[in-house]
Amino acid sequence: MDHSEGLDSSDMIQKYKNLFANIDCLSIFNAHTVKGSIYFYTYICNDDGLSKEELIDDQSVLDASSSCTGIEIKYQNKHHRWIAKLPQSLMILEYATKYINVRNTSFLDNDGVNAELKWLDEQDQEVIIHLTMSQDNVNWKVTRYIN
Numbered sequence: 001m002d003h004s005e006g007l008d009s010s011d012m013i014q015k016y017k018n019l020f021a022n023i024d025c026l027s028i029f030n031a032h033t034v035k036g037s038i039y040f041y042t043y044i045c046n047d048d049g050l051s052k053e054e055l056i057d058d059q060s061v062l063d064a065s066s067s068c069t070g071i072e073i074k075y076q077n078k079h080h081r082w083i084a085k086l087p088q089s090l091m092i093l094e095y096a097t098k099y100i101n102v103r104n105t106s107f108l109d110n111d112g113v114n115a116e117l118k119w120l121d122e123q124d125q126e127v128i129i130h131l132t133m134s135q136d137n138v139n140w141k142v143t144r145y146i147n
Contacts, residue, residue, distance in 0.1 A: 033119065039113070057078050069091050093115060100134070112133060115132075117131070
């Protein structure tokens with residue numbers, strides 16, 4: 001994503017607002033901070049026909065996102081973790097989207113990304129959502145919602 005698009009892109013905010021509204025968790029837009037975690041994976045099909053996620057070990061994947069947002073993204077055990085305001089967190093998700101789209105350039109590619117976002121709602125209760133995106137799901141999908 002080009003730095004000139006800015007952190008307050010109304011299209012980006014609206015896209016995520018629609019996603020979060022679908023699961024009735026708009027409280028994220030009132031959160032003081034969001035804790036995020038992302039990992040990238042490749043689906044590997046074994047000889048026995050079973051598939052599994054193999055984590056992609058690339059510490060530099062979100063460097064441009066960190067530079068653009070000014071948010072420190074820590075890399076631990078093939079996971080990228082951060083604490084930020086919502087606009088910066090959404091920007092990090094956008095960079096993850098760009099990375100996966102670049103990796104999935106042919107029908108043979110089967111890479112994906114999973115993300116977890118945590119925040120406190122108006123009653124100071126922790127809310128957690130898990131998001132996923134892959135070649136089959138070109139938009140973020142909510143896979144788990146804990147409130």
